[in-house]
Amino acid sequence: MMLLLKNCEIYSPEYLGKKDILMSGGKILVVSEDLNKYAQLSEVTVLECDKQMAFPGFVDSHVHICGGGGEGGFKTRTPEIKMTDLTAAGVTTVVGCLGTDGMGRNMANLISKAKGLKEEGLSAYVYTGSYQVPVRTLTGDVVKDIMFIDEVIGVGEIAISDHRSSQPSKEILTKLVADARMGGLLAGKAGVAHMHLGSGKAMLDIINEIIRETELPRTQFHPTHVNQNPELFSCAVEYAKEGGYVDFTTSTTPQYIAEGEVKAAEALKICLEKGVSKRHITFSSDAQGSLPCFDENGEFEGLKIGRVSSLYESVREAIMELNVEIEDAIRVITENPANILQLKNKGRIEKGMDADIVLVDDRNYEIQTVISKGIIMCRDGAPVIGDMFE
Structure with missing residues (x-):
């Protein structure tokens, strides 16, 4: 069967203007004006998309697909994500990671969940490793995991500058990043090192030292949560201006904002105004991750949960409230993460790319239809294909 989208912006x-999109076999076949000749074929389903904009399917590069949390005891372990949570939020490609709890959850859980999401119709990848070091892998070796497990595209999330991290030394961290790079080279993958940045005073220091003292390129690192306080954000802006990638977390709480976290939409606008390359900025949701609160002594006080819906909500905020150009706003959840993670068939609407499309209302930018690999997952803002157990 073929799917034809008519009159999309x-x-x-x-x-690209107002055009039609023809897709089949999970791929985009044609993007052109006036594809009416295909609309008459019996094997073609036609969707009229007047007054709708077509965006590439969203790529969320940091999701605790197996759940996260646990900082307040076993009852604070957050639940794993559902496929419909992702599709309703426009996410057609997700990258899973382990969080603070790399013991109660492991790489076998993570890869199994990713495979399940793939069977349900999404594209799913993972980082091998864990918050703590020595990192937990499936095969016992970072290079082997990246080389031989299809879903594994890098190492992470490795925590630095955080009271919950293992306080890894520069030598240990250098070896991890070098192994990830080698695995990526051998397997034709990104081999990125996805780094969790806490609110500690060291900020990006250890990454900058590794870059200065070794041959590892700045682009091998993908630091996240770098908008969580003004000092770290300022450091991240300079890091990005020097050619690094920066990832802003969209899930937040009123308390985090009150304590100085820079909202992702505002972080994007400031970066663009300060001359950061628009191709070096990404958003991720940290969905299903816990958003813990600690007192001044580091004692746990409570938590909320990250939401995948915050990913596109932050993009909408950038467009509608901060007047960021649509192209620059949606790039941070489409083309940019796809390029950084070397997901070669993702992030763009053009011939030969995967048929991942999000249709939004051209007035309020709300999600209307979500298509993953050519299959309609959501219509009129609601899922039409449910999870296995729904």
């Missing part, structure tokens, strides 16, 4: 993420 297409952002690829660059604006």
